[in-house]
Structures are given as C-alpha cells and as structure tokens.
Amino acid sequence: MTVRVLFLSEGSSDQGLVAHVEGIAADQGVPVTVxxxxxxxLRSAVGHSxxxxxRTARELGGVYDLAVVQRDxxxxxxxxxxxxxxxAVREVWPRLAHVPVVPVRMLEAWLLLDEQAIREVAGNPRGRVPLDLPKATAVERIADPKQRLKETLAKASGCKGRRLAELQQRFPRNRHRLLDLLDRxxxxxxxxxxxxxVSDLTSALRRG
Structure with missing residues (x-):
C-alpha cells in the first residue's frame, strides 16, 4: 500500500526535506506519495503556526495517511x-498520524558537516582553506547555525568584495542546494x- 504523506515545512526553503522523506521511505521499501x-x-493569508x-491544508482537500511536520x-x-x-494535530486533524521533524537548533545545523558539499556549493570545490567544521556530536550546541553556515560558505568560497556580497545574497539558494546534497x-x-x-519516520511508515 502506498502511504500518502502530507509534508508541512517551517519555511519554503525547507521543502528540500521532501526528497529525504522519500529516500527514507525507499530505504524501508515503503512506497509513498508526498x-x-x-x-x-494562496490568496488568503495563512498564519505561520x-x-x-x-487547517489550511485540510481545507484544500486531499486524503493523507501521515503528516510530516517540520519545526526548528x-x-x-x-x-x-x-x-x-x-x-496542533490533535486539535485540527485528530485522526491523522504524524511525525515531527525538529532540527536542533535550526535545520542549518544539519548542513554544516559535509566539507566537500560546502566547498562545491561555495563554488570552490578544490579549496584548501581549513573550514573548522563542527563534529556531528557538537553541532547542535552552536548558538546560531545559520550564521555559522553563512560564514563557512564565505570562507570556503575564497571570495572577497563584490563577489562575496553576491555569494551572501545567494544564501537561500545555496542553503537549498546543500539540503539537496545532504547525504543521509x-x-x-x-x-x-x-x-x-529518521527513527520516528521509519516507525510511522512501518505502521502504514
């Protein structure tokens, strides 16, 4: 049976997680549509909560077996x-199974670990400047992972002046690319x- 998944992200730039939801399901041999x-x-304003x-997703219609909800x-x-x-699920959609996705502190922490991906996205794949990346066991203790990721991309790029400013303006796009490249x-x-x-999603998929 194909599991019908509703994915709700904190922001539009987090929708790259959809591919990872699909990948985790494939690893388990569970067919999904996300x-x-x-x-x-939408014409009417939708709150951020x-x-x-x-509530808005439910009003749009559609039948789902599982909601995956991301919130930093x-x-x-x-x-x-x-x-x-x-x-929120109990209040709005009480019969819908759900999986929370809660990066600590921000999703950017998950993107701070792959040196080669960072160098590629920064446009300098052969760079040799040390990036001083955090260890996986310590990355969740970084106070501002988003700022740390911006600084790391800048360092990896080797850019200065106007080129650096242009790189910083592309941060949302580069963040999205890093999420695409994330190796599960x-x-x-x-x-x-x-x-x-991964554990929560795997358990929910196995329950069907």
Missing amino acids: SAPDLRW VPDKL ADNGPPQTRRTEIAE NGPVSAVPSWQTF
Whole structure:
C-alpha cells in the first residue's frame, strides 16, 4: 500500500526535506506519495503556526495517511516543539498520524558537516582553506547555525568584495542546494535530532 504523506515545512526553503522523506521511505521499501503544498501562494493569508498550516491544508482537500511536520527547535528544548506539533494535530486533524521533524537548533545545523558539499556549493570545490567544521556530536550546541553556515560558505568560497556580497545574497539558494546534497548516511547520521527524525519516520511508515 502506498502511504500518502502530507509534508508541512517551517519555511519554503525547507521543502528540500521532501526528497529525504522519500529516500527514507525507499530505504524501508515503503512506497509513498508526498504532497508539500506551498501555502504562500494562496490568496488568503495563512498564519505561520502549525495549526494554521494544518487547517489550511485540510481545507484544500486531499486524503493523507501521515503528516510530516517540520519545526526548528530554535532556543527551546526539542520536546517543546514536538508537543506543539502533537497538540496542533490533535486539535485540527485528530485522526491523522504524524511525525515531527525538529532540527536542533535550526535545520542549518544539519548542513554544516559535509566539507566537500560546502566547498562545491561555495563554488570552490578544490579549496584548501581549513573550514573548522563542527563534529556531528557538537553541532547542535552552536548558538546560531545559520550564521555559522553563512560564514563557512564565505570562507570556503575564497571570495572577497563584490563577489562575496553576491555569494551572501545567494544564501537561500545555496542553503537549498546543500539540503539537496545532504547525504543521509554521511555525517548527519550521527546528529541526535536527525536520528530521531529518521527513527520516528521509519516507525510511522512501518505502521502504514
């Protein structure tokens, strides 16, 4: 049976996680179809809260077996976000199974570990400047992973002046590319929040 998945991300740039949801399902031999509606394009404004997004997705119609809902932990404990997501599903769509995706502190932490991917996205794949990347076991303790990723891309690029400014303007695109390149079996596989995501999704898919 094909599992029908609704994917709701915190932001549009996080929708690259869809490919990883599909990849994890393929690893388990579970066929899935994933719908990831971009709610920004609706004429009526959609709130940023999880209940707002769930409510809007439900109003759009569609039949789903599982919701995968991504929300960064930010400065709070991951369990706070997991509880927030569970309560939102219970309120808005009570019979829908769900999997929370809660990067600590931000999804950018998952993108800070693959040196070669960072060098390629920075446009300098043969660069040799040390990047001082964090270890997988420590990356979740970085206070601002997004800023650290911006700085790391800049260092890897070797750019200065106007070229560096142009690189910084492309950060959303480069972040998306890094998410596309994320190796599920690479360094990120040792990050606790990624392990939890994979474990939760695998269990939900096996339940069907």
